[in-house]
Amino acid sequence: MRNNSLKAAFQYKRIDVSTVDTGASKKAENMGAALKRIWNYLKMEKGKLFLVIFMVVISSLFALLGPFLVGMSIDHFIAVGQLNGLGLLLLGLVIVYMIHSLSLFLQNYWMVDIAQQTVYTLRKNLFEQFHRLPISYFDQRQHGELMSRLTNDIDNINNTLNQSVIQIFASVLTLIGTVSIMLYLSPILTVVTMSIIPAMFFAMRWITRRTGPLYKLQQRDLGDVNGYVEEIVSGQHVVKTYSQEDYVKDQFERRNKSLQNTGFWALTISGFIPKIMNTLNFLSFAMIAFVGGVLVITSNGALVTVGTIVIFTEYARQFTRPLNELSNQFNLLLSAIAGAERVFQVMDETQEEVDEDGAIELPDTKGHLVFGHVGFGYESADILNDISLEAMPGETIAFVGHTGAGKTTIINLISRFYNYDSGQITLDGIDIKKIKRTSLRKHMAFVLQDTFLFHGTIRENIRYGNLDATDKEVEQAAKNANAHDFIMSLQDRYDTVLDQDGSGISQGQKQLLTIARALLANPKILILDEATSNIDTVTELHIQEALKRLMKDCTSFVVAHRLNTIREADKIIMLEDGNIMEQGSHEELMKRKGKYYHLYQ
Known part of the structure; x- marks a missing residue:
């Protein structure tokens, strides 16, 4: 059951999760343990995982190389009117984007295979665990709620593995590569681009501190709804015999409303991320264009060239996009971890007592x-x-x-x-x-x-x-x-x-x-x-x-x-x-x- 303080915090279209004591240290500990256990499943596909990582490195490098070649073509060919060699550079640019597209396809193809195999093993282990649990465990729980762990919670993990693993790794690589090249081209414009980071950090911190407990509540409410539906469907004869249709509708309405409420706020608050990131992104473009234009005019192209400004506007997008992706994926990760914790909670339940040491087979019996x-x-x-x-x-x-x-x-x-x-x-x-x-x-x-x-x-x-x-x-x-x-x-x-x-x-x-x-x-x-x-x-x-x-x-x-x-x-x-x-x-x-x-x- 949900904690009373959490239950009291929720009202329809109104919530204040900042007042809820989420137990930060315990939450971090549980999150780390869940991630470690998911990683243990991923390690079963080491070969394919290595290929995915290799393709992510290739795609990230070629994604960075593309804008750099565009800027070079402006400074060394278009701006000076030099057409010799421009065709060769453009051909190289086409090859770069083709390799980038191919690496994206391969990494997604292999990651889907890894994710499906991981989820297959996880679902198999959970189903086998059901058969190792004592009868008393099932007597004390709604069967629909247990089914929700085998379906909805594992589907959450599946969706995150398909999307988040590649995105997080690619975002980190792109971020490191982008900052390195930006520092090489212009430290001044790099500082201008990175000036939005503090605003991003505080915005993301405010959002994720609220979405974390909300995603956990959403998974619990979803399990509660599934359990109640399974119970009522199984007991339809009793419901109709006692003419309790209106009562069970009211009970379902209460559970459904709670799920709607937590889902509404989880998605609404997490939905602030792209809006905030886009606003900061546009602000970054404006600052780069203004400061870069001033530098071009005042230094007559000695400090910054037009091509460099073009590269920076593209890299500013590539700089904020990984941050945006990391923020979005972090929300998906929180949702998946909420599901994973519920799955591993069943995995960690005390199993039916194992047979004692030296237990024997009984080939036949008289029945005495x-x-x-x-x-x-x-x-x-x-x-x-x-x-x-x-x-x-x-x-x-x-x-x-x-x-x-x-x-x-x-x-x-x-x-x-x-x-x-x-x-x-x-x-x-x-x-x-x-x-x-x-x-x-x-x-x-x-x-x-x-x-x-x-x-x-x-x-x-x-x-x-x-x-x-x-x-x-x-x-x-x-x-x-x-x-x-x-x-x-x-x-x-x-x-x-x-x-x-x-x-x-x-x-x-x-x-x-x-x-x-x-x-x-x-x-x-x-x-x-x-x-x-x-x-x-x-x-x-x-x-x-x-x-x-x-x-x-x-x-x-x-x-x-x-x-x-x-x-x-x-x-x-x-x-x-x-x-x-x-x-x-x-x-x-x-x-x-x-x-x-x-x-x-």
Whole structure:
């Protein structure tokens, strides 16, 4: 969330960022760190980067040589009426500008390649980092805001690399070369030309001190808008069910207005740069023409010639243009760094705990799982206390209890989305912390209350359970899941393309597809989270029948919300506030007339 002092500073069409404490030393430190990390990516293309730098040097030198030759042609040929050799000089001038144009083309061509490769690697690393982060990271953040980092923020970096790297280097070279030649030709006119530098410096300092925090706020507001849009699009059913269209429009309007506000001032203030530079540029031309004319007249051409004044007017443009470019590129750089910091912030997030040293592959498992006095807490709060239970191979264990009792947490510990703090969980006598996570999860399958289907064909969605499965195996899994008949009734059958939300098929049919996906995985441990909730009675019978096939020879863990669906479980565990209150079969617990009995009644 935005700092309150920053939030209070912004009003529509009115802002005073000079009052905001931006933390200059920390900002400079963060900027330097971000630039260093971007440079580490650029270094992967050293060969092409060297060619780009070489072409920049060539283009800068020939850009300086052009005006010099024009001035020489005026002093040595045109002014004195000497035409012999003028044609050769003009031919040389044409060659100079041709080489200059070719070097510009090559440096841009190679730099685009470098930028695209850099952004490709950066985007790839960020996407891979998403898959190394724990589930809790995604639970606590808007998915649209994370997507904004992968798209908008990296696009900002891409645009800056395409433009700024060459421009900054070329501007510095041009500036050094221009000043050197100007000093050689006329120190007096050089001082006149450079007299505008203090005004440029203070103007640029005033602008960049304000645009820096604005660009960061713009990127944050853009991520906030993207996150909200993704959230509302995903929750359209809820919005319409409760007739909250006007409310979400107002909420979006507030976020959109904030983005408009920061974007308006960031672009407006940075837009002062070309206006100020043009004004100072014209002032420089006038001063050179006036002082140069006086020197020509008073010294009769001894101190300054007409050709020198022509060279200086062109070099004055080349002197202010690099300064202008540097200022503009600095603003682009600030925007890119704001995006880069958000990208690297995700890169630096604590990853899901890596497998412990000596962690083993689990080629096969019987599914014998034991909890021994397991405790777990999250953010200083105890969630599970002294949990002990045993699931024999092929048994079905059901967890019941009120919301917050710890049912889902136990499932997360079994699948190692979280690590327990105390006690021990073993699978076939092996501590699960000594088993590689990917190896453990290969023997597991999940059928959850909230079905998730990827954008793609039905065949591809089922095959997600086992990417090596043949079409015949996919279809057999669908048959076992009671999904084959409804699939064959569709126009494109198994090649029917589904959207991410599975639009076009019912909720029950989506669940049958997820069961088919789980069947194809051939798991030994099965996690069920009330897979039949919100399903019509006829479809529920199909799902229950499919689940029985899926649970055969599996050790199954069921999170139950409707108690009549778990009566046949081998063991029912009653949880309350992270503690096991009772455990046993349905009949045993009913006879005790304890908490389960009263909950069931």
